[in-house]
Amino acid sequence: MRTHSPGRPSGQRGWRRAGTAIAATATLLLAGFGTAVQADAAQSAAAATAARTTWTATPCATPAHRGELACDSYRVTGGLTAFQKQQAARTGVTPKAADASTPSGYGPSNLQAAYGLTSAAASNGTGETIAIVDAYDDPKAEADLATYRSYYGLSACTTANGCFKKVSQSGSTTSLPSADSGWAEEISLDLDMASAICPKCNILLVEATSATMANLGTAVNRAVTLGAKYVSNSYGGSESSSDTSYDSSYFNHPGVAITVSAGDSGYGAEYPAASRYVTSVGGTALATSSTTRGWTETVWKTSSTEATGSGCSAYDTKPTWQTDTGCTKRTVSDVAAVADPATGVSVYDSYGVTAGWYTFGGTSASSPIIAGVYALAGTPSSSSYPASFPYASAGTSALNDVTSGNNGSCSSSYLCTAKSGYDGPTGWGTPEGVSAFTG
Template sequence: MRTTTNSPATTGNWRRAGGAALGAAALLVAGLGTAAHADAATANTPVTWTATPCSTPKHAGDLTCNSFRVTGGVTAFSKLRAAKSHQGATLTPHAAGASPTGFGPSDLQDAYGLTDAAANNGSGETIAIVDAYDDPNAEADLAKYRANYGLSACTTSNGCFKKVSQTGSTTSLPAADSGWAQETSLDLDMVSAIAPNANILLVEASSPTMSNLGTAVNEAVKLGAKFVSNSYGGGESSSDASYDSAYYNHPGVAITVSAGDSGYGAEYPAASKYVTSVGGTALKAASNSRGWTESVWGTSATDGTGSGCSAYDAKPSWQTDTGCAKRTIADTAAVADPATGVAVYDSYGVTAGWYTFGGTSAAAPIIAGVYALAGTPGSGDYPASYVYNAAGTSALNDVTSGSNGSCSAAASYLCTATSGYDGPTGWGTPQGLGAFTG
């Protein structure tokens, strides 16, 4: 389902990273170039990334995470900070950095019109994160992230943070896994960035099988979470309808699922008619009234947000597009392009420090956080319907450029952004809370 290493330039030119950066550095060291020339060179160095280890299944039947870790180049964050400080851009480190090199809470809140809501909403709500295996450093890494950005402490001792197994145990946890720990750090940091006043419940499945991850979803709901983020997926199967009823049919709970990172094509459980499927965008600062612009994240035939038609899941009543006889992916979207990636602090199994991540694994917890700011869903509601009720309004940023692959000319909206609904970004990205409120 996944490539291992990708080297796209943000302009769409494909080449291995490192040459421009090394060349600029050499000029400075040798005294043969000016700082201005070096900055110009490094500012255009393409971003490179690699799939996180949990994106490769270890066993038959495993689902995989939907995340990438940046390994080099100049991210959109670096360019934005350089422009604001009138200094040269800084290369994203190839190893852990001492400071963030991806978008942080204030950036994401500003981009999605959430600054006031993030400061004032979310208290008393619980957002659950479902991942596989144990991250022994989850709470400590979360503390580093939140402290760096001035967010309130979220700990076991103050009741904000809780980590349990898929059976609800706080002591009998799954085996640790450094690959899934990266995914866990990404998820925890994104819900913190969007909804810093909410409580966080981390539910760790024993392994990344459908039955274990689904059991973890049920446990999250059993423990009271009204918002459950899932950043994993796999191929569809004829069993999906039974998985729907067993694990994802929770009216009154906003269950978000990443749409996938392998370009055009359907994934499960993003295809479930009971969830909010979340596509991915490239997010960049702009001189428009919003201050930001977004396009579909789609950088190659194998990297980009998922979208498309389910082969098995029925179309929910609130979805009315005609290009798919069954469920269409996605419903909404948020940032996912690693070149415009988000800051994450992680320490388990890697050099402790700041990393930049992308993938629709970032988008799903962002949207879960937005739902939490908007308030508890109606008791009988499937909250994806809220987005459709707000279609075409100012509560959503309509993404109208970019594609994630090739699809039928008769239904090109399934893989290409257009005005209104399209597969890669649904009805658009959040602009405040209006599209996520019942």
């Protein structure tokens, strides 16, 4: 696996349907996170601020076989995350870097607070099912989910109590795909984020036989057949002329909120985020602040090849609810959520790596977060396309408008640079409650 530091490109991660891939290790110096530090905490806080966060692309970011798609996730490998630095600033105690014995990223209460979801998460979601679609099998999925939920005080979600179900793309609970340690990390990330945002929701994990679009698309259809109204997809690859047929075969499901990560390779569209029928989810860097909201966000960008995706589809027709003029066809993204690994989320995994707590980033985190928000908002009407819902709330307090940062360079600047209102990297913004995600 090749590695690199920010600003040193090592390929085009994201354009990988033909099997081209890179894996990256990135470093980022973070400063300014957290509140004022008392005198007796100054030394510890300074040490925390100076610590570098390092991360690497998860193994499923490199397709195992030609023709497979890749997951959009990074795992932190060293240094202190923004969460740890904030904790150090408050307590004066600098935590141990890269310590898998305790969480080092944002947990459910942080994410719910950042996106105005605390009250909704406490009362909404009962009876709703979020489907997570990934490739290959994670043999420890249910056990790892139990550890995550127990640590954060969330109710048990198990096969026995009917909250959790794992099936193959055929719907079988016993004949599952072969196990894959890289995709197991992705699965842990997705399950934990769905739990963090919608603790009362049921979770359906649908495992595709492999990471081809045909198998992953079949898994999407299976999720819908089994009753899921919210389906998260944290993978992608280069666009192709087949995408419009994939749209009709796998993603045209009125009444179902289908979310897809926008990609982690910077400016440029990938599929299925470019499908006209899905909610394409971009990525941000999330940090505490002294604002009324208490949080601030910018476009996630580490380097030109390590940043949230955005851009114009080459093939997919522009949906009627999208009216920006820089793309004649579908524009990516629609909304966004946290994705920067340096401001990443806590995940428990015991199959892909040494058992323990890890911090993850990438737009693989953003997609299940937004699927959870849709679930908190309630069941979409049977004839609706939930991708259109945020557009009805455009420019209102129902969304946090992200106005700074970029994910590269482009001819129509709003497609790669944040601004007031709609932009490519973050769409209409991040959730502030659930009203922008209702019909």
